[in-house]
Amino acid sequence: MTLFEIKAFTNGNFFTLGLMLIGPIGGLMLFSVLHRLRGGVISERVRQAGASVILNSFLKEYGYWWLQVPARVLVALKVHPTQVTLGGMTVVLMGSALVGAGFLGLGGLAILLGSLSDMLDGIVARERGLTSTAGEFIDSFVDRYTDFGVFIGLGVLYRHEPAILCAVVAAAFGAVVVSYARAKAEAVGVMDVPKGPMQRAERAVLLGFGIYLSPFAQRLWAPWGDTPWLAAGICALIAVLANISAIQMARYTTAALRRRDSERHDDRARGI
Numbered sequence: 001m002t003l004f005e006i007k008a009f010t011n012g013n014f015f016t017l018g019l020m021l022i023g024p025i026g027g028l029m030l031f032s033v034l035h036r037l038r039g040g041v042i043s044e045r046v047r048q049a050g051a052s053v054i055l056n057s058f059l060k061e062y063g064y065w066w067l068q069v070p071a072r073v074l075v076a077l078k079v080h081p082t083q084v085t086l087g088g089m090t091v092v093l094m095g096s097a098l099v100g101a102g103f104l105g106l107g108g109l110a111i112l113l114g115s116l117s118d119m120l121d122g123i124v125a126r127e128r129g130l131t132s133t134a135g136e137f138i139d140s141f142v143d144r145y146t147d148f149g150v151f152i153g154l155g156v157l158y159r160h161e162p163a164i165l166c167a168v169v170a171a172a173f174g175a176v177v178v179s180y181a182r183a184k185a186e187a188v189g190v191m192d193v194p195k196g197p198m199q200r201a202e203r204a205v206l207l208g209f210g211i212y213l214s215p216f217a218q219r220l221w222a223p224w225g226d227t228p229w230l231a232a233g234i235c236a237l238i239a240v241l242a243n244i245s246a247i248q249m250a251r252y253t254t255a256a257l258r259r260r261d262s263e264r265h266d267d268r269a270r271g272i
Helices: 003-010 014-037 044-049 057-066 068-076 081-100 104-115 117-128 133-157 162-187 200-220 229-269
Strands: none
Touching: 014 057, 044 057, 057 068, 057 117, 068 117, 081 104, 081 117, 081 133, 104 117, 104 133, 104 200, 117 133, 117 200, 133 162, 133 200, 133 229, 162 200, 162 229, 200 229
């Protein structure tokens, strides 16, 4: 099979789309029943991760439930959580390269699957009793490479579309600043900074599905010729929401630090 045939088969092929959706949709129906029977209880890890308009608590619970089987396999094989993290990064970077080459079907699917490691490595670490601050640092460090990898792939894809390329760059800036704002806030002791609507999980889901579904959307409506408009629209959405999230986090952190400084000044004035 030639590269052109592979591209034609994976980009916008409704048969492959059906195969891809059977498992997740069937699993979602089963999980919905089980979740209702359990009284709709939300686990502590989901509460800590937080919910958003894009990924609510129910969908995050479903994600963790869906990953239990591969996690048990990895635990049985004694795979280290860091290996899961690095493996996920490799898959995402490969998917990003495919996106840049125009293989949106394969690339989007690889980005989605590789991004699951962001949840999977934590499950494996907890099951094996290997949770650590070093592991959390490695996970966060690797996330920055995968974030940039996806945006670089999109930048190559849209290299001849200046307006869309600007949206990709703005989305990349937003993703970086959101991560930096959270890390800096926690470093100065502001631990309750609001997460905002566009964290890494939301970006990964939107980008993965947006890229994968772009060829299908192109078949239904092609306002800009051969330019994949759905992925471009997702980049524009991320550019707006991620930068809004970053600004909200910066404002909250600044206000919290000013209150702290004011309290310390008052304490010194009272001689405490």
